Structures are given as structure tokens and as C-alpha cells.
Amino acid sequence: MKRVQFSHPLLPYMLLLPQLAIVAVFFLWPAGEAIRASFYLEDPFGFGSTFVGLENFSDILTNAEYMRTAWFTLFYTVIVAFFSLSIALLLAVKADAVIHGSATYRTLLMWVYAIAPPVAGLVGIMLFDLHVGPMRDFLAHFGWDMKVGVNYWDTAFVMAIIAVWKQIPVNFIFFLSGLQGVPKSIQEAAAIDCRSGTRRFWSVTFPLLAPTGFFLLIINITYALFDTFGIIDIVLKGEPGNNPITLVYKVYVDGFRGNDLGGSSAQSVILMVLVFALTIVQFRMIERRVHYS
Amino acid sequence: MKSIKLLDHVILILGALFMLVPVGFAFFTSTHDAISVYQNGLQFTPGGHFVDTYTAVLTEAGGFTKEVTGLTMAWNSLVLGLGFAIGKIIISMLAAYAIVYFRLPLGTFIFWIIFSTLLLPLEVRILPSYEIVQGLGMMNSYSGLIIPLIASATGTFYFRQFFKSVPDELVEAARIDGAGPIKFFIDILVPLSKTMVAAIFIIMFVYGWNQYLWPTLITTDEGYFTLVRGMKQILQVWIGAQIPDTNQAMALAILAMLPPVIIVVIFQSWFVKGLVESEK
Numbered sequence: 241m242k243r244v245q246f247s248h249p250l251l252p253y254m255l256l257l258p259q260l261a262i263v264a265v266f267f268l269w270p271a272g273e274a275i276r277a278s279f280y281l282e283d284p285f286g287f288g289s290t291f292v293g294l295e296n297f298s299d300i301l302t303n304a305e306y307m308r309t310a311w312f313t314l315f316y317t318v319i320v321a322f323f324s325l326s327i328a329l330l331l332a333v334k335a336d337a338v339i340h341g342s343a344t345y346r347t348l349l350m351w352v353y354a355i356a357p358p359v360a361g362l363v364g365i366m367l368f369d370l371h372v373g374p375m376r377d378f379l380a381h382f383g384w385d386m387k388v389g390v391n392y393w394d395t396a397f398v399m400a401i402i403a404v405w406k407q408i409p410v411n412f413i414f415f416l417s418g419l420q421g422v423p424k425s426i427q428e429a430a431a432i433d434c435r436s437g438t439r440r441f442w443s444v445t446f447p448l449l450a451p452t453g454f455f456l457l458i459i460n461i462t463y464a465l466f467d468t469f470g471i472i473d474i475v476l477k478g479e480p481g482n483n484p485i486t487l488v489y490k491v492y493v494d495g496f497r498g499n500d501l502g503g504s505s506a507q508s509v510i511l512m513v514l515v516f517a518l519t520i521v522q523f524r525m526i527e528r529r530v531h532y533s
Numbered sequence: 534m535k536s537i538k539l540l541d542h543v544i545l546i547l548g549a550l551f552m553l554v555p556v557g558f559a560f561f562t563s564t565h566d567a568i569s570v571y572q573n574g575l576q577f578t579p580g581g582h583f584v585d586t587y588t589a590v591l592t593e594a595g596g597f598t599k600e601v602t603g604l605t606m607a608w609n610s611l612v613l614g615l616g617f618a619i620g621k622i623i624i625s626m627l628a629a630y631a632i633v634y635f636r637l638p639l640g641t642f643i644f645w646i647i648f649s650t651l652l653l654p655l656e657v658r659i660l661p662s663y664e665i666v667q668g669l670g671m672m673n674s675y676s677g678l679i680i681p682l683i684a685s686a687t688g689t690f691y692f693r694q695f696f697k698s699v700p701d702e703l704v705e706a707a708r709i710d711g712a713g714p715i716k717f718f719i720d721i722l723v724p725l726s727k728t729m730v731a732a733i734f735i736i737m738f739v740y741g742w743n744q745y746l747w748p749t750l751i752t753t754d755e756g757y758f759t760l761v762r763g764m765k766q767i768l769q770v771w772i773g774a775q776i777p778d779t780n781q782a783m784a785l786a787i788l789a790m791l792p793p794v795i796i797v798v799i800f801q802s803w804f805v806k807g808l809v810e811s812e813k
Contacts, residue, residue, distance in 0.1 A: 246713075251635070259625065262683055263684055267650045267685075271661070334545050352556075354794040356761045374574055405551070413809065414808075477772060515652060515657065
């Protein structure tokens, strides 16, 4: 912390009070409650609950439907992260290379950041709609008879393309600022040594961008796991049926529709462990990045 | 060399179109009437019903929602965005000031309590959070919408980083001049943080305006619906309708995205700086 500090018996605690009160009531309490409830079986009619130890967890992990959701979540996360990162990287490299109009391109490629996922979801499903969707008509020319909400993989495709569309701007902003941080002297030296632009990219620029890329990978995984909730809820029109869903959506469906408090809480705890692990990896990465530069 | 440059532009233009075209469809469709959209699908040419559609959406209740107009929903979104951004900035600045500038016996412990909130997004503790807020009687209220969202300590984290980078000499000088901690905060630290506050304000306003899951759970009374929350309502009515008001649905989507998009585009350089700096 600071070398020079104030000392005052009461003031710092008064400054911290609002933050700590909110954290205690709206964070620690619910998080603790989720952990507690995950070890209990709630009576569906509200007559108390029984301690069942790890039964909720073993029920979930042996449940075929949960495992199917887990596999889909993994698949969805990989697809969304891969495409939004690689498209954004391509665009950032090109936006960094052009001289004319780079400011305009930057604006045109980043403004979608401000659109909420469910709003993107609504526009997206209208584009692929069975009756009014122009994208559906377009794909029908190639023999793809798309049925969003009915066909499992068609729904997954629409969910993924909306999520990628929405995430490209964030990745683009970070990649572009990473690229602009590469010293001009290195770029010039590389340009003299190596005439092929593609090779120069993979052997010089890409390694220099690697720390940004790793950091963004974590951000994108978190995004695909949690922030896509709004997209999925809108694409499924609130009716999951036999359509693909992610783990976070399942916590919501089981908790609010199924009234399965214990099971939903145990699912929350599993996700907490996952996020916790991701955050640790992220902190490690940040430490290494500081070391790196 | 020429052809390579041309290819760069082609790729960038394709990228820009990929971003623009979906919203273009949404906008142009909103300028047609419901029947022509129903017959011909989404539109990509301007129609003559811009004024009708937007007047209906903004001032008439009874399309997708029974009691609330688009204007009320926009107001609620504004309250949520502003309340969240301002509340979060004030609370986290105070907390970060205490953590960085005071000698606290329990400092490390408090630090870890606050930063543990970064580990668990709202989505994973949604059911108990909902029950607690319901138990506190905060359903269908602005405070129930805003305050639980402030619990995450992202703002405190950014301000802590920033305060740590402020030179120590300033505190020394202030103390020599006899300024106490409150005076130092108001007269020196707050003015120094202006750009940082502006950048965080933009990010937090957009974040607050765009909230979906929490408002969906907390507001059942239409009077508290936000525009983004309204997306779900639109779908529920839109599916069952004989001739769905697709033009109005798209108009509401455009209204829901317009304010945050305008802010992000206008204050682009602050916003990008805030985003990139704060994530370090």
C-alpha cells in the first residue's frame, strides 16, 4: 500500500461501511445460502429440509441430462471463444495495418459492444425466423431448411452466431490496443528481416499478442458461460424443451421452474468452483504478464 | 503491395457489414407496417411508417405490455443505468480510499472479503439472492433492482489500482499543509480521478442499462420494466399473435440499444481507455 497513510479511529470504517454492508447482505449471505442449501433436500411443500450430505452432488453428476448439458456447455464455450477470438484478431490486425480510415473502421467494429445480449438475441432470432427471417431464406437456397427451436443443432447454431457477433467487439478492442502497444522498432526490424506478411505475423506479432490472447481467452470463457444467458433465454423463447441449454441456464430452469432448491444450489456450487478455478488461472496470468513486459 | 492493401480493406468492410447488417434489418423493418412485414419478411429498405411505429411504441400501452409504454420502460432503464453507475462509483471510491490511504488493523481481511465478490457472478447465486431480496420486501422497487447489482466489487478494484498509482508526495504535501483525510479526498483525489470516473461511468452505465436476468426476476410489475427486460415480454406476445407486430418489436430493440450505443460511440476514446486499463 502507500508509504504515507492517514490514521483515524473511525473514518475508514465509515467509508467502508456502505460497500461492506452491500457485500454482506447481497453477496456473502446468498453465496453462503447456496452452499448450505446444496447439502439439504428441500421439501417441495415448504415443510423444512433434511441434511443429505453430498447426495445432491452425486445425483447431479450421475444425471444423464446434466452431463449432456455440461458437454453442450463445453462445446458452446469452445465454439464461441474460438470464432469470436479469431475473427476479432483478423480484424484487429487489418485495422492496425491500414492507414486510411482506421478510426472509422475502429468505430464500426466496436459499437456492438453496447448492445445487450437479449436485444442481440431478439434481432438474431427474427433474422432466422421461420416466417419473416431473411437469413433463413438465404440459407434455404443452399438447401439448409432451418428450424430454430425445433432442431437441436439449428438452435445451437443460432445461439452461437449471436454470441460470437456480440463478443467480437470486446476482443477487437483488446487486440487492437495490444497491437498498438507493439513497439514500432520491433515492427520495422521484423519488416526488414522477413518479407512475408503472414510469416511475420505468426513469428513476431502473434507471440507478442499472446499475453493479451490468454487474458481474453479467460474473459471469453466467462462470457460464454454466464453472459450468454440473455441470448439463450430469448432464442429459446423461455421454453427450453429439447433444445440445447448451458449450465447456467439449467441452474435457472431447475431453481425457478423446477423448484428444486437443493439441486439448483448444488449446480451453483459446481459453477462457483469452476469460476474460482478460472479466476485463479487469470490472476496467475496477470502476474506472469507483469513479469513479461 | 497494392493488392494486399485492397484485401485489408475488403476484410475490414466485410467485418463492418457483419456488425451493421443485422441492426440495419432491425431498423428498416421498424419503418414498415406490421402487415407488410408479415407478408414480405424483414425489410432492408426504408418504409414510410417510421413515425407511426415509434409513436405507437413510445406512447401507447397495450401492444406487448398491457400497462406500460415504451417511454416508461426507457425511463426505468435510465434510472437503472444511472443509479447503478452513480451508486457504484460513490460506494467503490469511498471503499478504495479507505483501503489504500488508511492504516487498518483488519485491512487485508476486509480487502479479501470485498474482492471475493469478483469470484462469483450473480448468475451462479441467483436463486438465494432472489429469495433474500424477496424476503427483504424489495421486489418491484428501484432499490431492489439496483443495490444487489452493486455488490460486485469491480469498481472498488479499479479505483484501488488507480489510487495506488497516485504519487505519495501528494499526501505528504497535503499533510504538511495541514489538510485532513476528508479535505485531501475532496480537494485533491476526486479532481485527480476525473477521467477515471468518466471512463468507469460509461462502462457501468452500459452495464446497468443492459441488465437482463436480475430485472427479469425482480420486476413482475410492468411499471418497473426496463427496455431490455421488455425483450422477453415482446416474445411472449409476439409468438401467439395472428399478425405479429414485428415492426414494433424491432422498434423496441432499436430503442433499447440506442442510448448505450450513442454513449459508447461518442465517448469512444475514454471508454476504450477505461476498458483496457481497468482490466489490467
